[in-house]
Structures are given as structure tokens and as C-alpha cells.
Amino acid sequence: MRLEYDVAAGDFTRAGFASSSIKKALKQLGVSPAVVKRVVIAVYEAEVNIVAHANGGRITADIEPDGINVVLADTGPGIPDVEKAMQKGFSTASKEVREMGFGAGMGLPNIKENADSLRIETEVGKGTTLYIYIKF
Secondary structure: OEEEEEEOOOOOOOOOHHHHHHHHHHHHOOOOHHHHHHHHHHHHHHHHHHHHHOOOEEEEEEEEOOEEEEEEEEOOOOOOOHHHHOOOOOOOOOHHHHHOOOOOOOHHHHHHHHOOEEEEEEEOOOEEEEEEEEEO
16 A cells, blocks of 8 residues: 655645554554654654655555555655764754744654664755665
8 A cells, every 4th residue: 555645845834644644544453552653753753854854745555465665755855974963962953943842852852763674864955765664
């Protein structure tokens, strides 16, 4: 089963729509609550990163019998230093984003913690793509 979502830049009112929709699909398929929680955390964090940092993007989730593959691709500034961005608390969020309660620098660390596999492809000035896999 493939689910696809467009994510608009700066649209914090819809941030979480994709992760919520994926959660519903996984629950309907009988995926364990513990796994559903891990998926939702990883996808939500990545979705918010697209909203906060990019010029928009697309989420594609492929639900397979043994797990879920989620690809989150954005057109944005890219990540100049992935190693630094993976450090808990490191953030490049704007003051406005932080005032809304986002941008604490936990997005990528939380994604890594909840994913069985995480691969990041990024190019400064072009965008970032996350490849997340979580097994059932």
C-alpha cells in the first residue's frame, strides 16, 4: 500500500496530517501499537522539519508485510553538516519557529532513535531526502 502527501512550507496548522493518516492506516492493518508509535514519531518529526526548514516537500510511505518505508523529500536549504544536525539540541530553527514550540533540535535524533534504518541524502541549496525504514 502506498500513501503520498504533499507538505507545504510554513503550514504548521497541517503539520502532522501525514503522520496521523499513516497512523490510521497502520492501526487498520493491525500493526502493533508500539511499532505504530515509533512510525508516528519518526514521520511527524520529519514532517515538521519540512514545514519549518524547507520550501515544501513530499512524503511517500510504502507499507509492506514486514515493515514500512517512508521517503521524505524536500526542496530546501539542505543540511550543511549532517553530523552536527544529528546532535541532540542542535537547531537552525528561526526565532518564529521556536516561539511556536518547535525547533528544539530533537527532530533528527528522534527519527534515528525510532527508525530501524535512517539514510539522509542532502545537498546544500537543493534539498534533503530522508529514507526511513521501520520493521513490524
